[in-house]
Amino acid sequence: MRKILFFTVLLLTYNLLPAQTLFSYGRHKVDKEEFLRAFNKNNTGDSTEQAMRDYLNLYIGFKLKVQAAKDRKIDTLADQKNDLLNFRRQIEKDYLIDDQVVNELVKEAFQRSQKDILISHIFIPFEESYIQDPSNYAMNNAADTVVAWQKIQQAYSAAKRGDDFGSVAQQYSLDPSVKSNKGDLGFITVFSLPYTLESVAYTLPAGAFSEPIKSSVGYHIFKKIAERPAIGKMRAAQILLAYASPATDKEKQEQKKLADSLYQALQRGADFETLAKQFSSDRNAYTTGGLMPDFGVGRYDAAFENAAFALQKDGDISAPFETTYGIHIVKRIKRLPVSKDSTEAENLFKETILQDNRVTLANEKFAEQIGQRIGYKKQFPDERLWQITDHFIVNNNFSYPKGIADQTILFSFAKEDKTMKAWLSYVETVRHNYSDFSPAAYPAIMKDFVSQSSKEYYRNHLEDYNSAFRNQLTEFEEGNLLFEIMEQEVWNKAAEDSKGLQQYYDQHKEKYTWGPSVNAIFFTAADRKTADEVIRDIDNYVKKWKTLAESSSGNIIADSARVELAQVPGGNGNLQPGQVTVPVTDINNGSTNFVYILKVYQEPAPRSFEEAKGLVINDYQAVLEEKWLARLKKKYPVKINEPVFQSMLN
DSSP states (O other), X not given: OHHHHHHHHHHHHHHHXXXXXXXXXXXXXXXXXXXXXXXXXXXXXXXXXXXXXXXXXXXXXXXXHHHHHHHTTGGGSHXXXXXXXXHHHHHHGGGSSXXXXXXXXXXXXXXXXXXXXXXXXXXEESSTHHHHOXXXXXXXXXXXXXXXXXXXXXXXXXXXXXXOHHHHHHHHOOOTTHHHHTTEEEEEXXXXXXXXXXXXXXXXXXXOBOOOEEOSSEEEEEEEEEEEEOOOEEEEEEEEEEOOSSOOHHHHHXXXXXXXXXXXXXXXXXXXXXXXXXXXXXXXXHHHTTBOOOXXXXXXXXXXXXXXXXXXXXXXXXXXXXXXXXXXXXXXXXXXXXXXXXXXXXXXXXXXXXXXXXXXXXXXXXXXXXXXXXXXXXXXXXXXXXXXXXXXXXXXXXOOOTTOOTTOEEEEOSSOEEEHHHHHHHHHHHGGGOTTOSXXXXXXXXXXXXXXXHHHHHHHTHHHHOHHHHHHHHHHHHXXXXXXXXXXXXXXXXXXXXXXXXXXXXXXXXXXXXXXXXXXXXEEESSHHXXXXXXXXHHHHHHTHHHHHHTTTTSEEEEEXXXXXXXXXXXXXXXXXXXXXXXXXXXXXXOEEEEEEEEEEOSOEEOOHHHHHHHHHHHHHHHHHHHHHHHHHHHSOEEEOHHHHHHHHO
């Protein structure tokens, strides 16, 4: 016990220690943690003292340049602020959710993915229009949910009496498929149902049925028939001979006859993909050859899934079978077993969960915690507020009793107050969403107002509560500032200082020499076919390459230059005048590059200023940067805390 207490106190003491300053520049300080975060992010694996010291020198230079940008007020420019705001909006959504809750949902999804459950279902919608067209259903606010509630209670009572569940489903359920399946939905797996319904189904014991459950469209009763280890997913192709809606018996017989003929052809060796393209009603079949997206249980009609998963080996083809959609012939391409690796599966599930309705749960729990984090404090009594709100609604103006004004504070956060004016403006905005707008609705409206205000405040002050977000934002801002100040102090100055460039070239001519090189015409064709056409007529193109390239509407781009052998795409060390290099095609866009060799230079030769200009600019930039850094170090004297640096090595 003493040992545990000792380490607990030690840990708490360590967490309360001030940050260790690694280096300072002028009055500014950089702590050890900030440097290590940058070093570990950019380090390629070399953690020797020399590698760390080299990076420290680079990081000191980086911080000096960023500070110079801030001193010049570049961070206050409109484009800098807009870039930072846009980046903030891009990344903040990843920090507005509770990772702990998401991780719990991911683990739960993995556990559920390990088994399939067989369920039956009784469904009473609020409105029968849902049954007619579920995809376009929008619940009428005036829908009579009482009638639906009474019907589901009748079904529940019958099931509790011990009546056969399938018979009860046939009698009461309004699911169109109940006539043929008696409510049997087949096997389902995780993500087959909305999260609330899925949770009910998975937590039922085998053979048990649930109490009536309310969803957004109606009432449900689920019964778990059985469960089994998950069978995973299927990759399959199908030929679908769809029924018209509604289909006559004659039309159904014709489709069945065609299906039998196709099946016989497949048995004799006909190509499945070809027949799918020609006959399948699936609108994507012509391009996919009938190949379907990978699917697991609970996604399609139970009869379809049973037939598909009954196929024993890859390449097997089912006999024609019927569902409510038509006649199907299915070919098994590959079985994809369920993953037993929790880490691999959970990585896949996380993205699905963030797109699924269950993420609402994570958001709700996160919202409950926000108030405590941001220092929510109520400062005005409810009863008096409701009286003032009534007065506002009746008189439709912002007139207040004595002692109350627009800026009277109702509640506050750490750095922000919410006022009477803000509350009444919100009430005016949302009052029409409440069919029974009366004082009884005020607490619910206030709850929403506090929740919305809390989320907005937290979002706008994320950097105060999340160090990872703050660090990411700072990295982006400093990177932008570095680019801008480097452009002003180094890149533009070097490019525009023609006199300085010429002087630098004159002083360092010996650096700028040609190695083995060529004069050549560089061609880029829009595709390989165009490139081959140019190469076949290369003598004609070489004579007037500028004119031909300009008249090709962008299909051919050409330029002439002298380059060293290593820069010739598709070239080698034995290039000769009149030679065309091997065409090189870009796999991303199909464009093809090749080179026509005009002249070969084997001996080293000096480069003229124009030939060396790009290299001179790069070298001159380095000189300007070095001089600028020297000035910055005088302005912001740098001091390295050597003991802290040595502690990082250990």
